[in-house]
Amino acid sequence: MIGSKILLVDDEVIFAKNMGRLLDARGYGTLTVNSGAEAIRSLENEAFDVVVLDLKMPGMDGLTTLKEIKKLGLFTQTLILTGHGSIDSALEAVKLGAYDYLTKPCQIQELVAKIEGAWDKKDGLQKRDNQEKIRKVVESPRDAFWVFAK
Numbered sequence: 422m423i424g425s426k427i428l429l430v431d432d433e434v435i436f437a438k439n440m441g442r443l444l445d446a447r448g449y450g451t452l453t454v455n456s457g458a459e460a461i462r463s464l465e466n467e468a469f470d471v472v473v474l475d476l477k478m479p480g481m482d483g484l485t486t487l488k489e490i491k492k493l494g495l496f497t498q499t500l501i502l503t504g505h506g507s508i509d510s511a512l513e514a515v516k517l518g519a520y521d522y523l524t525k526p527c528q529i530q531e532l533v534a535k536i537e538g539a540w541d542k543k544d545g546l547q548k549r550d551n552q553e554k555i556r557k558v559v560e561s562p563r564d565a566f567w568v569f570a571k
Contacts, residue, residue, distance in 0.1 A: 457481030
């Protein structure tokens with residue numbers, strides 16, 4: 422969805438900046454970081470709809486970063502970017518909860534389509550969670566504080 426906040430995580434600085442500019446030009450709000458550790462710090466401080474995450478990075482690689490993102494318990498969806506040689510790792514990332522993956526280099530239209538799909542999934546999960554909270558309040562109004570405090 423246009424206006425979505427995207428966190429772009431890639432150690433290839435020029436690639437990340439260029440992708441960020443292309444996404445910004447299409448109406449997305451992007452933040453570009455160049456490491457898994459920076460991604461986690463950004464997610465702890467700001468809400469993002471979709472994370473576009475490179476798998477092969479020095480230090481905290483993409484799989485480790487994805488595991489840390491999942492520990493945060495966010496509605497954010499993660500889209501994996503991978504080189505041709507790491508399709509197995511991308512599939513492993515999907516098993517760990519990533520929305521989908523793309524191989525690099527990718528066309529901007531393809532990236533946008535995947536981001537839109539990830540946003541739709543995130544939106545659906547968030548709506549279901551809100552509906553569940555409302556259901557709990559209706560069933561037990563005295564416990565309403567605890568339902569929304571989580």
